[in-house]
Every structure is written in structure tokens, then in C-alpha cells.
Amino acid sequence: MTRGFRTRGLHAGQDPDPATGARAPPLYQTTSYVFDDADYAADLYALEADGNVYSRISNPTTRILERRLAALESGVDAVATASGMAALDGITTALTSVGDNVVLSEEMYGGTSSYFSKTANKRGIEARTVPTLDVDAYADAIDEDTAFVHVETVANPSLKTPDFEAIADVAHENRVPLVVDNTFATPALCRPIEHGADIVWESTTKWLHGSGTTVGGVVVDGGTFPWDAADYDELSGENPGFDIDFVERFGERAFAEVVRHRAVRTTGGCQSPFDAWQTIQGIETLALRMEAHCENARRVAEFLRDRDGVAWVTYPGFEDHETHDLATRYLDGQYAGMVTFGLAGEDDEAAYTAAKTVCESVDLASFLANIGDAKTLVIHPASTTHAQLSHEEQRAAGVGPDMLRLSVGIEDADDIIADLDHAIEQAQSATATTQTGDQQTQTGDQGTQEKQ
Numbered sequence: 482m483t484r485g486f487r488t489r490g491l492h493a494g495q496d497p498d499p500a501t502g503a504r505a506p507p508l509y510q511t512t513s514y515v516f517d518d519a520d521y522a523a524d525l526y527a528l529e530a531d532g533n534v535y536s537r538i539s540n541p542t543t544r545i546l547e548r549r550l551a552a553l554e555s556g557v558d559a560v561a562t563a564s565g566m567a568a569l570d571g572i573t574t575a576l577t578s579v580g581d582n583v584v585l586s587e588e589m590y591g592g593t594s595s596y597f598s599k600t601a602n603k604r605g606i607e608a609r610t611v612p613t614l615d616v617d618a619y620a621d622a623i624d625e626d627t628a629f630v631h632v633e634t635v636a637n638p639s640l641k642t643p644d645f646e647a648i649a650d651v652a653h654e655n656r657v658p659l660v661v662d663n664t665f666a667t668p669a670l671c672r673p674i675e676h677g678a679d680i681v682w683e684s685t686t687k688w689l690h691g692s693g694t695t696v697g698g699v700v701v702d703g704g705t706f707p708w709d710a711a712d713y714d715e716l717s718g719e720n721p722g723f724d725i726d727f728v729e730r731f732g733e734r735a736f737a738e739v740v741r742h743r744a745v746r747t748t749g750g751c752q753s754p755f756d757a758w759q760t761i762q763g764i765e766t767l768a769l770r771m772e773a774h775c776e777n778a779r780r781v782a783e784f785l786r787d788r789d790g791v792a793w794v795t796y797p798g799f800e801d802h803e804t805h806d807l808a809t810r811y812l813d814g815q816y817a818g819m820v821t822f823g824l825a826g827e828d829d830e831a832a833y834t835a836a837k838t839v840c841e842s843v844d845l846a847s848f849l850a851n852i853g854d855a856k857t858l859v860i861h862p863a864s865t866t867h868a869q870l871s872h873e874e875q876r877a878a879g880v881g882p883d884m885l886r887l888s889v890g891i892e893d894a895d896d897i898i899a900d901l902d903h904a905i906e907q908a909q910s911a912t913a914t915t916q917t918g919d920q921q922t923q924t925g926d927q928g929t930q931e932k933q
Contacts, residue, residue, distance in 0.1 A: 486553065486669065487768045494548025508758045509541045528723055528730060528742065536754060538746045543757040549764060550689075550699050553668040555675050557704030558737035560745055561697060561757055565664060565684025566592055567750035568698035572629070572660055572682060574744040575715055575736065579605030581628040586613040586643060588636035588879040591867035593662065599869070610877070613639075614804065616647045623655045629680075630657060634673060635665035635808070635817050637852075638862055638886040639879025640795050642808040649677025656711045664688075664853070665819060669771040670812045674703040680736065685752075687853025688818070690763035691770055697752045697760055700740050704733035715739050722747075770855065773891040774818030780894040781887065781901065782820045788902065790909050792825040792832070792883065818890075819852065823883035824908055832883030835908040836861045839885055842907035845892065845900035857890035857897050 484492070498507050514533040516522035524530035533539050547559040562568040573596075577583065583597060587610045597608035606628075611618035619630060630652040632643045645661065652659045658679035663671060667688045673681050683689060685697035708716035709728045715721065716735050717728045722743055727735040745751050752760075782796035797808035798816035808816055824839065826832030839859065840848040846857040850865060860866060867880045875881075889897065 489549070489552045490767050491765050493552035495545045506542060506545050506758060506761050508754060510754050511540070512536050528725055528738075537749055537751045538741065540754045540757070542754040542761075543752055546685075546752070546757040546761050546764075547699070549761065550668075550683075550685075551701055553672075553764070553767075554663070554681050554701040555668075555672045555703070556681065556701035558734040559699050559701045560737050560740045561685070561699050561752035561760075562745060563698065563750045563752055563756075564696050565662075565682065565686065565698035566596060567745070567748075568682040568684075568700045569593060569596060569662075570748070571700055571740045571744035571750060572680060573601055573606065574748070575739045576658070576713060577601070577604075577606050577628040578714075581605075581626050582607035582609050582624070583628055584609045584611060584619055584622045584630045586632040586636065587611060587877050588613045588639040588641055589631075589633055590637040590662070590664075591862065591870060591878065591880075593631075593633075594867075594874065594878060595869050613641050613643055616644060616651060619648055620651045620655070623651070623657060627655065627657050629660045631660045631662070633662040633665065634671050634811070635797065635819065636879065637665060638819070638821050638866075638884065640665075640797050640802070640804075640817075640819055640821060641879070642797060642804045642811055644807055645673055645676040645678060645811060649679075653677075658706045665817050666812055667767060667771060669768050670775075670815050670817060673811075674701070674705070676811060679703045679706040684853075685760050686851070688771065688774070689767060689853075690760045691767070691853065691855050692763060693851060693854040693856065695756045695759040695763075697756050699752075700737065702734060702737035702740075704736075706736070708735055715743055770891055771815070771818070774889060775815045777891060777894045777897060778816065778818045778820055778889040781889050781897055784898045785820065785822050785901070788905060790825055790905060792823050794820065794822045796820050818888060820887045820889060821884055822887070823881065823885065824905065824912075826883060826912065829882045831912060832881075833863065835912050836883050836885050837864060838908035838911050839901075839904045842904035843900055844903070845896055846887075846890075846904075852886075852888035854888065855891050857892060857900075858888040860886050862886050 525532050525534050543561050547561050551559040609622045611622050649659045660680045661673040661678040663681045664683045681701040727739050731738045785791050785794045824835040840861050846859045862880045863882050867875050
């Protein structure tokens with residue numbers, strides 16, 4: 482019997498502790514595990530037996546988190562990682578070799594873009610970006626050296642939702658998997674595997690945990706991709722690191738086990754037992770929190786749309802949003818907890834300055850580099866999260882100089898709105914003062930020139 486989402490968020494992957502009867506998930510804060518005998522130890526190291534060797538590879542507490550997230554994402558297994566970026570690196574390590582390329586939706590998180598353009602490229606991996614919504618462009622970019630296609634459920638920070646099913650069809654026609662970053666939606670709103678995706682990854686730091694205390698990530702294996710019918714030497718055939726065929730040994734969980742043993746095990750990008758235990762606590766309230774995030778985001782977006790001095794607002798719940806219909810279809814009729822907007826300015830420089838002033842003027846909201854906290858967060862991407870990109874790359878990623886990215890929390894909506902209203906007023910006052918000063922300086926210069 483498949484239980485409901487809320488029930489799975491509380492129970493999946495964990496029964497009461499058989500040793501003590503403890504109802505809450507036990508924290509196994511240990512590095513290592515005693516072997517029953519030498520033969521069993523040898524079998525574990527050869528992957529001929531299932532069990533725990535070292536917590537860099539697996540841990541009972543971490544396995545509860547992994548099983549729970551696999552259940553919530555409609556996957557067959559999962560691997561918890563030290564961060565979202567460690568999850569992405571694990572996927573890339575498992576699927577790519579020197580000379581391969583990855584096809585990426587153009588609008589993506591700045592860290593993802595920097596990873597592929599400034600880190601993966603040093604390993605001989607080419608990044609090919611295509612317009613996020615142009616399905617034909619994905620088909621044109623894929624060739625015999627393409628390792629995977631990558632999109633985001635709700636693009637960071639443009640908030641566009643791609644057509645997963647259409648893109649998955651294109652990827653599968655070319656025998657490559659579709660990988661989806663589901664951080665912005667979480668499985669509470671969208672389960673990309675149900676729409677054709679093969680692999681999902683998330684930063685558990687964000688909404689999954691929800692309290693801004695614990696960094697982590699996860700890779701979820703959909704168990705659907707036919708690895709033995711495609712050219713992936715880590716998965717099918719004799720593995721380069723082990724004398725086994727992962728598809729034969731692990732079946733539908735083959736990809737998760739390759740990430741565990743050939744990526745995370747080797748690079749050390751595991752999630753600690755304590756961090757996993759902390760994240761489990763957050764997941765128990767995920768469904769309830771996402772309802773509040775979504776409702777508050779709607780109210781804040783409506784306020785900003787009507788607020789004088791706000792030049793534009795991007796929110797997938799508005800009917801004029803470019804991917805409103807796709808978001809309605811794939812996000813279960815909800816639109817996540819993110820809003821982006823910009824203030825009016827005489828030019829890009831003025832709008833850039835006004836946006837930074839809003840960040841410096843909020844009181845309830847926090848100006849910091851995170852999203853998905855229970856508290857409202859704001860940041861100016863052009864000067865922070867996407868600052869490593871050129872202006873052209875920023876524009877391609879959907880980031881303008883005036884953009885403010887707002888992660889709407891679960892406080893009382895009226896308090897969030899009042900805080901933003903005050904911050905916008907401060908930014909407008911500062912801009913007006915600057916413009917007045919500039920005009921006075923210009924007048925003074927003209928007077929001096931006339932006297933001369």
C-alpha cells in the first residue's frame with residue numbers, strides 16, 4: 482500500500498528501534514562498525530554483502546534519511562551528500578568521462594553554472610547550455626558524447642518551469658538520462674521522476690530541512706533508466722573500481738550504488754550522521770511548511786505587483802508568467818515559495834543600487850546567501866550568488882542588475898509585507914537623494930563653466 486505524502490514524511494524508512502523501542506530516529510554517531518568475521522569483512526569490501534563498513538560510505542541514521550527521501554521523491558534509493566553541490570558532483574563523477582558533454586538549461590543556479598564552466602571543464606567535461614524552454618534545442622545539442630541532460634524544476638532565480646516530459650522524451654530518444662535539480666519545488670510540490678526524470682538531486686539545506694542550521698544534499702535514483710542499454714562504463718560491464726557489474730549486482734538501484742561507492746566514497750562528500758538526523762526532523766513538517774511558504778509567496782507577490790516603485794515581479798502563480806501553465810501542471814497547482822522583483826530606476830546602475838539598498842534595509846527578512854529557510858530571506862543575485870558570471874552570462878541565466886530574489890518564509894504574511902514596504906521606501910528615498918545630489922552637482926558644474 483502506498484501511503485500519503487505526509488505519512489511518508491513521518492514514517493518512511495524507519496520503524497521503532499528494535500533494540501530499545503525508541504520511536505524517534507536513533508543517532509548513530511560512529512565512524513566504524515565491527516565485523517563479525519574476516520570473510521564477512523571481505524564480502525563487504527567487495528560489495529558482495531550489504532552492511533556498514535565506514536560512515537563515509539553508509540550509516541544507519543543516514544540510511545533513514547536516504548530511504549525517506551527516496552520514498553518522497555518516488556525513487557528506488559538515494560544517497561545523502563555533504564551539500565547540494567556534492568550531490569551534483571557525485572552525479573557528474575558517476576556519469577561522465579573526459580571528452581563528454583552535459584546539456585544544461587540556460588537558466589540555472591549560479592553555483593551550478595560555475596561548477597560546470599570552471600570545475601567540470603578542468604576534468605574535460607564540456608557544458609552546453611540551451612534555452613530552458615526550447616525542447617528542440619536540447620535535441621540539437623545532444624550528441625554521442627552527451628552524458629546527461631540537466632534542468633531545474635523551478636529555475637534559480639528566473640522561476641521558469643521546463644516541460645519535463647517533453648525534455649525527458651528527447652533525452653531518452655538519444656539514450657541519455659534526464660537529471661533534475663528539485664530544490665526549489667521539493668517533492669511536496671513536484672516529483673520529477675513521475676514525469677520522466679531519471680535522477681533527482683536537491684540541496685537538503687533548503688526547504689527539506691527548513692531551519693537554516695544544516696548543510697546537506699541528496700541524489701535520488703529513479704530506477705528507470707536502462708543503463709545496460711547505454712554506454713556508461715561505471716554502471717554496466719566490469720566496473721573500473723570493482724570487479725562487478727553494478728546493474729547485475731544492484732538492479733534498479735545501480736545508479737545510487739555507483740554514486741555511493743564510486744563518487745561519495747572516493748571523494749568524501751558524505752553527509753554526517755548528525756546532519757542527517759537533523760534533516761530528518763525537518764522533513765517531518767515539510768508538507769505543512771510548504772503550504773505556508775506557497776500561500777505567503779502568493780500574498781507577497783500580489784503586494785509587490787501593486788506597490789508603487791516596483792518595476793516588475795516574477796511569480797509563477799501569475800497567469801502572465803511565461804511558464805504559468807507548466808508550473809500549474811507540474812507543481813500540483815502550487816507555485817513554490819520564491820518571488821523575484823526589481824525596483825524602478827533611471828538606468829541599470831540606479832536600479833542595481835536600489836536593489837542593494839533594499840537588502841540593507843530589511844529588518845524582519847534576513848540578507849544572506851540561502852533559500853528555503855522558515856524565515857524570509859532576500860539577496861541581490863547580481864552582486865552575490867551570480868557575481869562569478871559575466872554580465873552576458875548573468876542575463877542568460879535570467880539575472881538582471883536590478884533583480885532581488887526573495888525566499889518567502891512562514892512568518893505572518895502581513896509582517897513580511899510591512900518589512901518589504903519599509904525597505905522599498907528606504908531604497909526609494911536613498912535613490913531620490915542621490916539623484917538630487919547629482920542634479921545639484923551638475924548645476925554647480927554648469928555655473929562654474931559659465932563663470933569661466
